Amino acid sequence: MTRVVRFSQYGGPEVLRIDDIEVPAPGPDEVRISVKAIGLNRAESMFRSGQYLEQAEFPSRLGYEAAGIVEAVGARAGEFAVGDIVSLVPPISIAQWGTYAELAVLPAAMLVKHPASLSFAEASAVWMQYVTAWGALIQVAALQPGEFVLITAASSSVGLAAIQIANQVGAIPIAVSRTAAKHEQLLAAGAAHVLTSEQADFNRQVERITSGQGARVIFDPVGGPFLEQLVDAAARGGIILVYGALSSEPSPFPLFKVLSKSLTLRGYLLHEITSRPELLEAGKAYVIAGLEAGTLRPVIARTFAFEQIVDAHRYLEAGDQFGKVVVTLESAP
Template identity: 40%
Template sequence: MSRGGVHADLADVPADELLHRPRGVDAVTGAAVWTAHLTAYGALAEVGRLAPGDHAVITAASSPVGLAAVRTARRLGAIPIALTRTGAKAERLRAAGAAEVVATDEGGAADRVLELTGGRGAAVVLDPVAGPALAETARTVAPGGTLVVYGWLAGPAPLPMNWPLNIHGFAVDHITDHPDRFRRARAFIESGLASGALVPDVDRVFDLADMARAHHHLESGARFGKVVVTVDH
């Protein structure tokens, strides 16, 4: 989408960047599934090596990637802890599979995560926010664990250099540009869709003519899951 652009009723893209929609998946679900779930699987399984019984902290948990990560962690046998700004979305996050929900606006989020993990911290922390709070987020990583940063919603961040952890910058190209990783990711996601373990959360659907409204809704912070734009031909 960064190279070719997709805000149009027709898009010209390379054939090798297209995927067949899995059997039984409708067009809206198909549009919602791939970027979020490829990112979640790649960060947690391929980079973080998340194992059964591990804790995974997922910030911005009501975002499409956050929700995909909650379900992906569950499917890997791990224990997802969802971080979100307020408690308003807590019940929906628990329904999506979060073992615990921590509201960051209430303060003390890192201490709460350490309490929930018996003082150890999480094996993997997945964060798209970064910014000045990244050093505090890093406190939730277990010694020797992995902090995966896949976005910069709050801008550049100081690196937490005084904590024994691994820090990875991640983009979905880490999966899509490597055939073996891509094959494993597709198998994981397609089998999860078929079993019902992975369910893309679609917040709202807009027509292409309402693209401006779709962007305003994205920027409002009110969404829970993916915003999809459709085109009628």
């Protein structure tokens, strides 16, 4: 038996429960790990509340990320052996491979032997953010040295990862936050410029920073009414990558502005990368190299105990964190 977090109806954080369930043996292509830390994502909050791409089948598990120790392997688990320290690249299903658990059976193809310098908490805060940002900025947008990239929700784990990757490339990251409260933190995290989405002269400031050109690449997980301002901030021939829907309001499509600037407005999902083995392996290699070189550094906002999962989700949804929210299990060092 193992303890897992599940929910039996859509709702707020309070619907999460810790249940005892049987632990299955890993299938041929699977690995079972003893979970030491879990990285939380807004996707899990949206899934729990019924606002995500995947629908729950109750009682439902949830969770995309984890780090821990291999304790059983399937017949085709390849390079993994009992005792290996591993972390998880988010698989296709948030429920089937739910990581909110003491023991989790996971697809071997999505596991990584991360650098030994990382703690379990840090390792659980790596793969969603860095592979998401790498896939969008490097694979899709082909971000180049000297180019401006505008990053909204910049204090999120993916936003901070995007800032780090932009700096690796030699691009110029413009961080956007809702308020000025995180201005200094974002500068310290590597942003070349920091703007707030609430400031009245937002587009004038983008124009000033970019010498009137606008940002060639815009990376946005919010959508909603602010999308029209992002179109205004984009350079002619630029690309706006929308990878989330955090805003509950409709997202306008300013057709004539998009046409007049010859813009690409593109939806983007992490699974575009993880569903293609060659891109998945390239993403893993890129992130590991950056972690080993120290140019990629996961930022942890706060940690919670496994028993505090409801509080952890409340904190996640408040939106005040800077970096990743992590849940640790009592047995983790």
